[in-house]
Amino acid sequence: MRYFFLLVACWLLALPAEAAVPLPADSAVLRITRLPANGLLLSHGWRYHAGDDPAWARPDFDDSSWDTIPVARVGFALPARALAGPGWFRLRLRLGDSLRYQALGLRTNRTMAGFELYLNGRPFGHYGTFSTDPAGVQPTRIVPAALLFPPTDARQDLVLAVRFAPWQPAPPLSAYLAQNRLLDLVLWLETGQNLQQQRTEAGYSTAIVTFVGGVFLLLGLLHWVFFQYQPAQPANRYFAFYALAIGASQLLDCVHWLTLGRGLMANGLMYLLLGLGALWGLRALYALFAIRPGWLYAGLCVGVAVLAPVRMAAELRGNLTTGFYCNVAFVVLVTAEQLRLTARGVRQRRRGAWMIGTGFGVGLLFQLVYASSYRLLDTGVEDTVLYQLAFLAPALGISLFLAREFALDSQLLQVKLGEVERLSAQTLAQEQEKQALLAEQNEMLEHQVMQRTGELQRSLTELRATQAQLIQKEKMASLGELTAGIAHEIQNPLNFVNNFSEVSSELLDELAEEQARPLRDAELELELVDDLRQNMAKITQHGQRAASIVRGMLEHSRTNSGERAPTDLNALCQEYLRLAYQGLRAKDKSFNAELTTDFAADLPLVEVVGADLGRVLLNLFANAFYAVHQRQQLGVAGHRPTVEVRTRLAEQRVEIRVQDNGTGMSEAIQQKIFQPFFTTKPTGEGTGLGLSLSYDIITQGHGGTLSVESHEGRGTDFIISLPA
Structure with a gap:
């Protein structure tokens, strides 16, 4: 080295x-x-x-x-x-x-x-x-x-x-x-x-080189830790690589126990690490002074890739001169570039550049002293010390610069941390103030919510009471229509009873006169008695008819227990169709409509609540008669009011279809027809609960479906589907 x-x-x-x-x-x-x-x-x-x-x-x-x-x-x-x-x-x-x-x-x-x-x-x-x-x-x-x-x-x-x-x-x-x-x-x-x-000096020299290599390794680890804590400063990474490479090469220089072949290979690796270390040291300077590497750095990289194997091959072949001059040329170029970068940083007054310049200056001074005194010194220890100091001084300068930068950044971070803590304390105080204000607002809001809740509860109670009244009104309206129909139905048999009673009284008077005569006509008496018997039969028949109507009225007015019973739906439809029709005629004597029934003969008895289903049918029939009556009042030519009821059994379900040829409904109205309080009748003529209650009775009370099919101006079909 x-x-x-x-x-x-x-x-x-x-x-x-x-x-x-x-x-x-x-x-x-x-x-x-x-x-x-x-x-x-x-x-x-x-x-x-x-x-x-x-x-x-x-x-x-x-x-x-x-x-x-x-x-x-x-x-x-x-x-x-x-x-x-x-x-x-x-x-x-x-x-x-x-x-x-x-x-x-x-x-x-x-x-x-x-x-x-x-x-x-x-x-x-x-x-x-x-x-x-x-x-x-x-x-x-x-x-x-x-x-x-x-x-x-x-x-x-x-x-x-x-x-x-x-x-x-x-x-x-x-x-x-x-x-x-x-x-x-x-x-x-x-x-x-x-x-x-010589042995003592070699031991001292080895110890010195090992110590310096350890210092480089420690510097490399230290700056690698700096880089991990501060990745924004890449110079720490490059300097860590530089120090680790130089430290490893120093330690390889102390390996004296290897045989010749392995020792020469270790020397080749040492030269490679020295070259890489020099490149990483340059790269650290480029990063420190924010300079982009140029063609010289690229050439040095190529030089390391070429010179390391050339130097190793030359040493293996015993040609030390070639490797020596190659290494000298590489070191001169690297040193010149290092000095150029450092001088540029000093000229630009970069913070701390003087530390790097001092390190290179001291290292260059030790190199000159070492070169001038080589082989003139008394011992090899002294030239080893000078040589190692020449290596160590620039590294210490760069390391001190990076450590100073790290310390300054840490100090700045400490200041910022204090500022953050102050702002955090201020924010915490503001947050606590907001929390107190929020708690006060929440308490006020809870009080207001309690007041509003009480008002809403009272409104809900009133709404439920109103809804109950409306439902009761709807039931009473249904009962009124049923009563009107029943009254109209009862009037006919009563008229027959009265008429036959008067005729029977006249027949009894004639029979009494005939019996009072001295010459009684037995044949006439028998004829009068026979007529009287026929009149009594008529009176009995119409009286029973009136009695059945009264029984139906009582069942309708009786409170619904919700119990299901097998029911003949054909008979139920027939009865409520007639009652609904008579109820409308009781209001308007001029109204007439054609009633058509098409009942399935094989319809089984169905488990239903008769009174509830009768209320549904009565509502549907009343709406159908109302629709055909409205169209009749429009004076449509050729219109003949018709209401038809059909029953069918299909797929284990019973279907009741109520069809009219009235005014019909639009699609928009059909979407809302089953909503509570929705009605197409003028104000005061309907509550809007009839179809809503009917829908609930069919779907919730009987597990069926209630649907509508309508065409505006042509008529409407309501379809009830119940499990058989």
């Missing part, structure tokens, strides 16, 4: 990293009198032989027949003969007096091989896993650890033997890992003190 910012430093401040003591070409022993501060790269004097024999580790083994081989050449791998399979490297060391009694050790770079190390025949460590079977070979770790020499006789030369086996990666890594660049033997000879110092 840290090589992203070192292009200038590499150009200006590159220093030699190693120093080697010249070795005569014909010498088989490498003489070392001193060690440079950064250690000695063991690149000369090595002998190599292919194969595997543990005896080759002994210090007294004669390797003079072995080939000399170059190792640790920058940019070059081992010769081809060392890449074919396992083999041994041997190097003889002769230490100067100043080094014989110091603790020494070795460190190495990552390489595509597994090898074991022997000093004077004694094994003292290994890197990766050596095996004569290529499938069992495992390469070194991505960051190999240093190894210390075991104690030896300081007076003897040292024989360093390396049991070496190349690693053949499996697909898909085999397509990317290049043995001709990554397979090498690179060993540095260091003092134990230097190795311990």
Whole structure:
């Protein structure tokens, strides 16, 4: 990661990293009198032989027949003969007096091989896993650890033997890992003190990087929570992604225990996260300053998609230069765009933009200090601190800005909340006042309702009394019509009784005179007695007729008990038709109408309340006679008043049809004919309850139907349908 910012430093401040003591070409022993501060790269004097024999580790083994081989050449791998399979490297060391009694050790770079190390025949460590079977070979770790020499006789030369086996990666890594660049033997000879110092510095650096990565992760989680509480500020979301990506890449940079293949893949993922984090950081700035991303941002997105695999492939192939320059170009573009956006925000005097500018300024300052002092600092901890501060300062600036925005928004919300609470309290007081006023109004309204209810109750009582009176009046009107008809019916038999009584008195006088004569005419007496007997029979007949009429009147006037009884509907219709007709004639002697009956002979007795059904029939007959009488008074030519009654039995129902050829009714009148108090008669001639009561008697009292069919100017049919 840290090589992203070192292009200038590499150009200006590159220093030699190693120093080697010249070795005569014909010498088989490498003489070392001193060690440079950064250690000695063991690149000369090595002998190599292919194969595997543990005896080759002994210090007294004669390797003079072995080939000399170059190792640790920058940019070059081992010769081809060392890449074919396992083999041994041997190097003889002769230490100067100043080094014989110091603790020494070795460190190495990552390489595509597994090898074991022997000093004077004694094994003292290994890197990766050596095996004569290529499938069992495992390469070194991505960051190999240093190894210390075991104690030896300081007076003897040292024989360093390396049991070496190349690693053949499996697909898909085999397509990317290049043995001709990554397979090498690179060993540095260091003092134990230097190795311990490097280990300590590496531990501190790892702890610092881990700490900074944790800080980034915490910042990411914090701003994700900010975004959840305030979705209207998308910059929190982008900054959360940025911080999480950078934090994850920092932690990946601390993973040193992975093998070479997995470690290189982890590095590729780290570079991808760094690129995505940089894009999300830019996106956060765009959102903060309300700037729409342009072509440069789109190009950087494409660059991340392209550079991450290119950088990873280059590192897998051992070509660090290509990846380095690609990363430097990307970082320069991202940093320039970040500075441009920040400067624009400061120029526009955006609230809090100075905080972001300060963060980038401090970060840039740390980058410059880090680049200028790279490899000049005493320890790696110091450059790690500078590098991490250069990363952390801009993030802290943006985070503080977003936190300040969140705090200001929260403060504004608090003010608004106080205003809302004040308005709520005011509204509550107004609501309570309204409730009190409403309660008072409700109490007043209840009092008024009680008064109105009392008035309505009295009106309803009066209405019911009036309705009862009207119903009674209708009944009395029906009774009056019935009485008029009955009186007219009784008058005829009484006239016959009177006439036959007078004739009988005259016959009795003649019979008495005949009996008083001395010469009585027996034949005449018999004739008078016979006439008298006939007159008495006539008187008896008409007297019985009058008696039956009186009995019917009594039944009609008797209070209805509501009990049903089997009734001959034909006889009932015949009787009430005649009574209704006689009642109308009693009022108007000039009225005459043709009465027609068509009674079904098979009509069964029907369970009805005779008095109630008679009242219905009387009402229908009276209306029919009234209608034909009205049309007769109109003087319609050829009109002959006719009222017809028919009975039928069909589908277990008895039908009574009352038909007239009177004035008829319109559709509008037919819709209202059964409504209470509706009448077509002039005021004072009808109550409007006759048909309404008749409808209730038929439908509610007997479970039947009462319907009307009428044509204006042609006549009307009323149809009663009752269960048989």
